[in-house]
């Protein structure tokens with residue numbers, strides 16, 4: 098196997114064995130603590146531009162299948178693995194993880210001491226890294242600035258797409274949506290029209306949606322200030338659900354603020370409390386930015402969910418409009434269907450209030 102190096106901008110080096118495509122790569126190095134779901138993680142567009150480290154030590158054992166990709170292909174820039182399994186066993190598996198990486202031109206490193214790497218990322222908070230074939234000091238002198246708008250542009254659809262023929266028409270504004278969100282809507286008897294992230298309010302309104310879903314997506318929400326007036330107008334006119342980036346954008350649209358977290362929430366076991374009922378749910382998460390609690394427009398919104406570990410904002414609900422958003426992923430099943438009821442709630446609002454404008458834009 099070819100040796101490869103992961104060099105962090107903070108100077109630390111990790112040596113491993115090259116897997117996947119033999120191209121050098123740069124990106125923010127993040128980690129996910131889930132024990133399973135590597136295929137879903139790699140193909141989640143919210144990871145665009147990032148080098149994803151798997152905390153779980155054995156990755157690839159159940160292979161890769163034809164049904165679980167969250168988007169058109171691998172979204173991460175590269176993967177970092179401790180022990181990669183190249184002889185998968187699962188009835189649905191159609192290829193191995195390393196062959197999938199190769200076929201989609203994505204590099205990775207295996208046999209990396211991921212525990213030490215994660216401890217290093219946690220120590221620094223945020224850190225970029227480069228995967229290199231040879232240690233070349235010249236290559237680690239300069240670091241690219243991340244352009245979040247370009248990340249969203251690269252994953253959003255360019256033209257409208259339509260799925261299903263259910264009773265409720267939901268427009269999904271695509272900042273890099275996960276297919277599980279589309280599936281969850283189709284399961285709720287929806288017809289879904291997916292529109293590019295920068296579609297204007299009037300175009301969306303002319304589709305006569307019963308409800309609107311603002312999707313997840315990569316990068317810093319502050320790069321998307323141009324779409325905030327549209328998002329605000331949508332929330333004032335249609336039942337709206339925001340997920341992850343969509344949640345952050347709704348908060349920003351009402352004058353709230355977001356900030357970068359030290360090393361994000363990425364995993365399948367983040368406990369989240371519903372502040373109305375006191376009930377705690379185990380959620381799947383993937384975000385590096387978070388809403389600043391004090392900045393939320395309290396005249397219009399109440400905080401609906403809170404992270405049990407660090408008390409960060411996990412959701413908001415409008416005080417009188419059918420608008421809510423969550424920082425976690427209700428479409429991702431940390432258990433059988435834990436928070437999927439959020440889609441049911443949304444559709445309930447669509448049924449009672451959809452198809453009508455109830456406030457002037």
Ligand SMILES: NC(=O)CC[C@H](N)C(=O)O
Nearest residue numbers: 313314341342384385386
């Ligand atoms: N999954 C997402 O939508 C992530 C939102 C945003 N890019 C963040 O990292 O916080």
